[in-house]
Amino acid sequence: MAHISKYKLKPQTYDKLFQLFFEVMTSSRSRGDFNKLMNDLLSPVERIMIAKRIVLVYLLIKEIDYRIICRTLKVSSTTVAKFKLLIERSEGLVPLLSRTVRNDKIKLFMIDLINDLMPPGRYGTNWSSAWHRRRIVRRMKDEGI
Numbered sequence: 001m002a003h004i005s006k007y008k009l010k011p012q013t014y015d016k017l018f019q020l021f022f023e024v025m026t027s028s029r030s031r032g033d034f035n036k037l038m039n040d041l042l043s044p045v046e047r048i049m050i051a052k053r054i055v056l057v058y059l060l061i062k063e064i065d066y067r068i069i070c071r072t073l074k075v076s077s078t079t080v081a082k083f084k085l086l087i088e089r090s091e092g093l094v095p096l097l098s099r100t101v102r103n104d105k106i107k108l109f110m111i112d113l114i115n116d117l118m119p120p121g122r123y124g125t126n127w128s129s130a131w132h133r134r135r136i137v138r139r140m141k142d143e144g145i
Contacts, residue, residue: 056083057090058097062104064144072143104140111137 009017028034038047052073059069066080087094115137120130 053083054093054097056080057087057093058100059144060084060087061094061097061101062144064142068143108137108140111140 024037028037042050052075056069056073056075056079059072060080060083066077069075069080070077111133115130115133118130120127120134
């Protein structure tokens with residue numbers, strides 16, 4: 001757990017801190033710049049923890065079963081339940097991830113449509129790639145990733 005000083009800062013100081021934090025976080029123009037920034041700011045454990053939290057919320061929004069989330073992300077069911085409660089009050093992360101879920105549903109629908117149009121066994125279809133697409137769609141529906 002991170003240690004924070006017991007001496008409180010003034011609200012104006014917090015505002016300035018978060019303004020600078022916002023400026024630094026939004027200044028990265030590419031994925032490489034963002035990765036360099038995260039590597040400089042966060043330890044490997046903190047990066048993994050934040051990534052797992054974001055993915056956990058994403059999977060909860062997609063209504064993936066708790067057990068699958070626990071098994072996939074290697075987290076406890078208590079952690080999943082805690083974040084399920086936090087989602088109900090979220091004003092920032094949930095709306096952002098909801099847009100991503102909508103885009104993923106559209107992409108999954110298109111892949112599913114291609115699978116229906118070119119299933120394994122149909123003349124002119126590469127069976128190997130058709131079965132591979134079908135496995136990908138099944139995994140995406142079951143596990144959300």
